[in-house]
Amino acid sequence: MVKRVLAIILILITGYWLANALAQVPFGADKMLVGKYYLENVKEQTGAVNAVTAVVVNYRGLDTLGEVTVLFIAATGVAALLWRKKRERTAKSEGSVVLQTGSKLLLPFIMLFGAYIFIHGHLTPGGGFPGGATIATAFLMLYLAFREYEIPHNVFEPLEGLAGMGYVAVGLIGLIIGGYFLFDWIWQTWQLGHANIGRLFSAGFIPIIYTLIGLKVGTELTGIVDNMVKEPKEGGQ
Amino acid sequence: MEEASRISRYLYTVIVLFVIWLFLTSSLDPQELIIGALFSLIVAALTYEVFTEKGLANLHPKRIAYAVAYVPYFLWAMIMANLDVAYRVLHPKRPINPGIVECKTVLRNNVGKLTLANSITLTPGTITLDVKGDRYFIHWIDVKDATVEGASENITKPFEKFLKVIFE
Numbered sequence: 260m261v262k263r264v265l266a267i268i269l270i271l272i273t274g275y276w277l278a279n280a281l282a283q284v285p286f287g288a289d290k291m292l293v294g295k296y297y298l299e300n301v302k303e304q305t306g307a308v309n310a311v312t313a314v315v316v317n318y319r320g321l322d323t324l325g326e327v328t329v330l331f332i333a334a335t336g337v338a339a340l341l342w343r344k345k346r347e348r349t350a351k352s353e354g355s356v357v358l359q360t361g362s363k364l365l366l367p368f369i370m371l372f373g374a375y376i377f378i379h380g381h382l383t384p385g386g387g388f389p390g391g392a393t394i395a396t397a398f399l400m401l402y403l404a405f406r407e408y409e410i411p412h413n414v415f416e417p418l419e420g421l422a423g424m425g426y427v428a429v430g431l432i433g434l435i436i437g438g439y440f441l442f443d444w445i446w447q448t449w450q451l452g453h454a455n456i457g458r459l460f461s462a463g464f465i466p467i468i469y470t471l472i473g474l475k476v477g478t479e480l481t482g483i484v485d486n487m488v489k490e491p492k493e494g495g496q
Numbered sequence: 497m498e499e500a501s502r503i504s505r506y507l508y509t510v511i512v513l514f515v516i517w518l519f520l521t522s523s524l525d526p527q528e529l530i531i532g533a534l535f536s537l538i539v540a541a542l543t544y545e546v547f548t549e550k551g552l553a554n555l556h557p558k559r560i561a562y563a564v565a566y567v568p569y570f571l572w573a574m575i576m577a578n579l580d581v582a583y584r585v586l587h588p589k590r591p592i593n594p595g596i597v598e599c600k601t602v603l604r605n606n607v608g609k610l611t612l613a614n615s616i617t618l619t620p621g622t623i624t625l626d627v628k629g630d631r632y633f634i635h636w637i638d639v640k641d642a643t644v645e646g647a648s649e650n651i652t653k654p655f656e657k658f659l660k661v662i663f664e
Contacts (some may be wrong), residue, residue, distance in 0.1 A: 356627050360610040367543040371513050374535045375520050460527050 305443065306455075307381040307462040315386070316465045317443055324426065326388075327472060331423060334479045337486050346489040354404045362404040369397035377473030381462035387469040391476025398481040402488050410485055415478045422475035429464055429471075502544075504551030509540035511555070512547075549605075559662050566658040570615060573654065577619040584637065595639040596625065599632040599648040602656055608663030615655045622651055 284290070291298075297314055307313040315323050353359075376383075377390025401408045433442030443463040455461040517532035518524075540547075548554065584592055603609050613624040613632065621637045634651055641650060 356606055357610050357613045357624070360606040363546040364607065364610070367509060367513055367539050367547050368516060370539045370543060371516060371535060372520070374539065375517070378531055378535070455527075458525060458527055 302456055305462060305465070307465055308456065309381050309383065311384075312380050312386055312465055312469075313462075316380075316468050317463070320430070320468075323468075323472070324430070327423065327426065327475060330476060330479055331419075334419075334483050337483050341486045341489075343491045346491055348406055348409075348489055353406050358404050362400045366397050366401065369400070370394055373397070373473065373477065377469045378466055380469040381465040387472025388476055390469070390473040392480060394473065394477035395480035395484065399484050402484055410481055412485075415482060419475055419478040419482065422471045422478070425471045426468055426475070429468060433464075500549065500551030500553055504553070505548050506540055506544045506551075508551045508554055509544040509547050510536045513540055562658055562661040566662065569658065570618075570655070573615075573619050577621050581620040581637070591638070593638050594635065595642065596633060596635050597639060597642055597651075598644050599634055599651055600644055601630050601632060601648070603630075603659060603663065605663045608659050611663065612655055612659055615659075616651060 297310055297318065301307060301310045301313045305313040305317045307317070354362075373390045373393035373396075375390075376385040376393055377387050380386035380390070398410060430442075436442065460466075513536040514532060517528075517536060521528045521532065584590060601609065601612060603612055609627055613627055616622050616624045616632070616634060623635045625633045625635055627633075632651075636651070640646070
């Protein structure tokens, strides 16, 4: 009881501090210093209509590379923590015919929609991470509907690595051509898609990187799901 | 059920996915069409084995005509069933007589069974609880006839005359 009261008092005090600090910033006032630069130059400098994508992949590309690394470490960590030689699915009963047929029918649509999200990253909200997560959902659905389902590991794990390496390779080519890592060589040097702003083939290397990130995130999250739904075989520890 | 050839199933999946892509992008820009075709080919290659059993036979004109006719028919059944449930909710005596009945279906195809189960659930007053073989277990808000034949006559028959042509 005393513990709970103390915790509530502490939370109230912290909340008051935060509210006080935020009250110093008038709502709706122009606070953009760097933001203005992004909004004014995003089209000529990157070719992307979606300013968020341009910031995430182009202006601050290293952050995205870091995020991809974090996700990779998370997937590897889960695999390392749950590693056992003999593991099998834990589901005890098969899904009903309605569930199984429904997930079979939905699978291609979810995958296509995931691809739609990541290829249109420079035009519409979304990008590699939501697209990849959508694709992983399709496999999660199969895992939930079918007891025996297992992803083709010999395809998924190499694909995950290749997509990650592809991202770094695109950055390294930029280093060679333009002088710094993740330099957008397709847009700046080759000038590809300059006549096309707002259409699909534009925005330099953003669609390429987002395709790679989409594949990587999709396969990685699926791998995490795969690890989590299995448990050691009885007696086979 | 015999399966169609792999090529026919693959082509059918590609066509369906490409049509979906056209609806998603709602643009006929050649760049969108190229990428859409490419993605349809790739996704179809990965998924056609689970997606379809009959392949291009699904695109038989008679089937498409029945599928198009089924949409307004089903929407009408849905509106009437919703009004019926609204009447039961608003009625002071709440005239309900709930129960679980067993129905039989003539459908053999799994996709047909799925559509029938969803049609039954989406028309209020009836909910599909489980499907086992050709038996449907349905929760009915107003049980008029508890026998298998009678319940089928009331619940599954009206949809089956369409679904039989579309999926069998």
